[in-house]
Amino acid sequence: MARYHNPERNTVIPDPTDKTYKCQEPSTNFSEILGNQNRSARIRAVTRDRSKFKEEQRVQQEGRAMERFAYRPFQPGDIYSPHDLSPAEQKKWKRTQAPATDVFDALNLNPLDQYKNFSMMTEYMTHMGRIKHRNVTGLRAVNQRKLGKAIRRAVGLGLMPSVHGHPEILAQTVRYKLERGFYGKE
Numbered sequence: 001m002a003r004y005h006n007p008e009r010n011t012v013i014p015d016p017t018d019k020t021y022k023c024q025e026p027s028t029n030f031s032e033i034l035g036n037q038n039r040s041a042r043i044r045a046v047t048r049d050r051s052k053f054k055e056e057q058r059v060q061q062e063g064r065a066m067e068r069f070a071y072r073p074f075q076p077g078d079i080y081s082p083h084d085l086s087p088a089e090q091k092k093w094k095r096t097q098a099p100a101t102d103v104f105d106a107l108n109l110n111p112l113d114q115y116k117n118f119s120m121m122t123e124y125m126t127h128m129g130r131i132k133h134r135n136v137t138g139l140r141a142v143n144q145r146k147l148g149k150a151i152r153r154a155v156g157l158g159l160m161p162s163v164h165g166h167p168e169i170l171a172q173t174v175r176y177k178l179e180r181g182f183y184g185k186e
Helices: 030-034 036-063 065-069 087-092 118-123 141-157 167-180
Strands: 003-006 011-014
Touching (some): 118 141, 118 167
Antiparallel strands (some): 003 011
8 A cells, every 4th residue: 555745744644546545434332432431431420410400400399389379479579478478368369350240241332342442452451462361351252252353453453552552551550650659759
């Protein structure tokens, strides 16, 4: 087999014109590449990291166990006493009651005719623009479908924004909070 010298790398490489040269097959045995000791050390390290991660997850879940029983939605800045965390107090906040009667039936209104009344429509939408569920609104199935159609109609006509509350409603709530002193005086 003819070989020639490569001065740049200072190595001897096989002659590419030589027909007797055969390429070596790449080794697929990872224990030869990594070495048995190195491989087993890596496996132990990965197992140790995984068990450490699971232990941290378990500790976090234990710390959050009380959150499952806290039904009151505390907001940042809320002041509460230890009594507010008691099971008796939490039961009061457990379930929100939907209205017993359908509002549109009580007022004898058709929800489809109310698509221009954005203040009424925003009561049945979340702050992200989604239509509230029938369990929350307390409407009959017929009126819930009509209300959904009216909301989609108002959004389609551009009377209501599709992803947040109407600017006039937002301004009204800010004014109300300013009058009541919810925001600090600056």
